[in-house]
Amino acid sequence: QQQVKQSPQSLIVQKGGISIINCAYENTAFDYFPWYQQFPGKGPALLIAIRPDVSEKKEGRFTISFNKSAKQFSLHIMDSQPGDSATYFCAASMLGTYKYIFGTGTRLKVLA
Amino acid sequence: NAGVTQTPKFQVLKTGQSMTLQCAQDMNHNSMYWYRQDPGMGLRLIYYSASEGTTDKGEVPNGYNVSRLNKREFSLRLESAAPSQTSVYFCASSEPDSRYTFGSGTRLTVV
Numbered sequence: 001q002q003q004v005k006q007s008p009q010s011l012i013v014q015k016g017g018i019s020i021i022n023c024a025y026e027n028t029a030f031d032y033f034p035w036y037q038q039f040p041g042k043g044p045a046l047l048i049a050i051r052p053d054v055s056e057k058k059e060g061r062f063t064i065s066f067n068k069s070a071k072q073f074s075l076h077i078m079d080s081q082p083g084d085s086a087t088y089f090c091a092a093s094m095l096g097t098y099k100y101i102f103g104t105g106t107r108l109k110v111l112a
Numbered sequence: 113n114a115g116v117t118q119t120p121k122f123q124v125l126k127t128g129q130s131m132t133l134q135c136a137q138d139m140n141h142n143s144m145y146w147y148r149q150d151p152g153m154g155l156r157l158i159y160y161s162a163s164e165g166t167t168d169k170g171e172v173p174n175g176y177n178v179s180r181l182n183k184r185e186f187s188l189r190l191e192s193a194a195p196s197q198t199s200v201y202f203c204a205s206s207e208p209d210s211r212y213t214f215g216s217g218t219r220l221t222v223v
Binding site: 007036042043049097100103 | 145204215
């Protein structure tokens with residue numbers, strides 16, 4: 001119930017294409033869903049986050065789609081660029097708590 | 113720049129040796145965390161400290177101890193290192209319901 005399942009494990013996309021990473025959760029008490037981006041040799045950094053009262057959130061080329069009934073959320077990267085090549089982690093937490101449950105990560109490579 | 117500072121950045125230990133990973137944050141956050149990152153396993157919580165003076169076990173606490181020295185500092189100790197503890201360790205800090213700020217990590221190899 002505490003797991004967040006992330007797929008795919010790795011992804012290769014051509015420059016200009018759309019990258020899509022999916023996550024699924026079981027615990028309906030989760031109510032905060034962030035995505036973190038990690039470049040090699042660096043710590044993860046918050047990219048974008050969503051709460052379940054909205055079905056979509058967009059920030060520039062990055063969009064989170066949220067399906068509460070299916071308990072799934074996904075990250076879409078439009079017009080993917082080589083600079084987007086990184087590892088992406090989804091996560092979930094409950095408001096008022098301190099702990100995130102992270103997915104296992106997706107290594108994205110965008111080909112020039 | 114404000115942030116989370118981890119030391120050391122790299123370390124090689126022999127099996128059975130002990131060491132302490134140091135972490136300090138200058139954002140006045142109440143909560144601090146230690147995660148380990150392993151290929152295919154994502155980020156797994158070792159210990160966390162919701163506030164100064166408190167610590168709690170996370171998902172994978174065995175073989176580790178922590179100390180919340182003050183509001184700024186949260187250290188992770190390996191008393192008797194094992195090869196299974198070879199990993200990249202990240203410290204993070206946050207306020208409740210707020211983003212985590214991660215350090216740049218410590219790459220530990222136990223031989």
